[in-house]
Amino acid sequence: MKGYDQKNRRDWMEIAQRISLADPSALDLIRQRGSDVRIARAIGPSGERVVVKLWNRPGLRGLIRRWSRTNPGGREWNALHRLSAAGLEVPTPLAYLPDLGPPSVHTEALITADLGRCGDAVEELKGLIRDGNRTREQFFVETLIEVTRTMISLGYLDTDHRLPNFVVTPAGKPVRLDFELNLWRPWHRLWTQDYGLMLGTLIGSYVFAVQPDLNRIRAFARALRLRIDPPLPVMRVAEARVDEMLRRQQAEIGLAIQVPQLWSDQENSPLS
Numbered sequence: 001m002k003g004y005d006q007k008n009r010r011d012w013m014e015i016a017q018r019i020s021l022a023d024p025s026a027l028d029l030i031r032q033r034g035s036d037v038r039i040a041r042a043i044g045p046s047g048e049r050v051v052v053k054l055w056n057r058p059g060l061r062g063l064i065r066r067w068s069r070t071n072p073g074g075r076e077w078n079a080l081h082r083l084s085a086a087g088l089e090v091p092t093p094l095a096y097l098p099d100l101g102p103p104s105v106h107t108e109a110l111i112t113a114d115l116g117r118c119g120d121a122v123e124e125l126k127g128l129i130r131d132g133n134r135t136r137e138q139f140f141v142e143t144l145i146e147v148t149r150t151m152i153s154l155g156y157l158d159t160d161h162r163l164p165n166f167v168v169t170p171a172g173k174p175v176r177l178d179f180e181l182n183l184w185r186p187w188h189r190l191w192t193q194d195y196g197l198m199l200g201t202l203i204g205s206y207v208f209a210v211q212p213d214l215n216r217i218r219a220f221a222r223a224l225r226l227r228i229d230p231p232l233p234v235m236r237v238a239e240a241r242v243d244e245m246l247r248r249q250q251a252e253i254g255l256a257i258q259v260p261q262l263w264s265d266q267e268n269s270p271l272s
Contacts (some may be wrong), residue, residue: 011045012095016109019052049114054106072180073108079179088150118167143174158182159197162205196237204245
């Protein structure tokens with residue numbers, strides 16, 4: 001798969017290099033992590049708003065990973081194409097440039113269409129619950145589950161699949177971002193550890209958003225199980241992952257919560 005439209009290659013390259021070399025204070029910066037990662041908004045060749053995501057992976061190892069597409073940018077580019085083709089709403093992939101080269105500070109770039117000024121998914125969910133907006137909350141939760149189902153059905157297992165990696169578009173829909181850590185695992189049911197960690201990480205992040213509401217937590221886990229039908233060993237790994245996240249929360253901030261019978265079939269919940 002090409003990393004860009006050859007006709008616009010020079011334009012995309014100039015945009016990416018300009019973002020790489022600019023002073024962050026002069027950019028419409030979304031996120032910066034030292035000299036390793038930079039994400040900023042820019043204007044594309046046709047005047048469209050785009051998001052430029054840059055990584056710095058120098059050296060032979062970085063070169064090999066870029067050209068084998070086993071690096072973050074390559075994995076995200078391929079995932080965005082396949083997930084978009086499957087009908088999932090994700091940022092439209094426009095260009096992947098694995099060879100920025102000098103004078104750029106970064107080594108590779110991924111450029112996608114801008115979704116607009118999006119909201120925080122965790123705060124959106126908390127707000128829906130606080131306002132008692134059951135209809136919107138149900139839509140929100142069902143979207144999380146459908147995104148998860150689609151990723152898994154296509155063989156994408158992401159152990160960093162968590163609520164903070166979603167944003168809420170101006171239209172009010174949760175959309176998943178940041179696929180750079182996903183792993184393509186055909187026959188996903190055989191990858192018990194990765195599959196279970198993916199589900200457990202999502203559930204754990206949901207717990208953090210709605211705690212201490214055990215009914216909502218169990219309802220979410222139950223809906224996820226019924227929609228995805230994971231094998232029992234995967235469910236056990238997921239449950240252990242949730243327990244690990246809750247123990248870490250207790251150690252770090254002193255907030256203790258347990259979720260016994262995570263996969264319970266009880267239906268006395270606001271989402272049943």
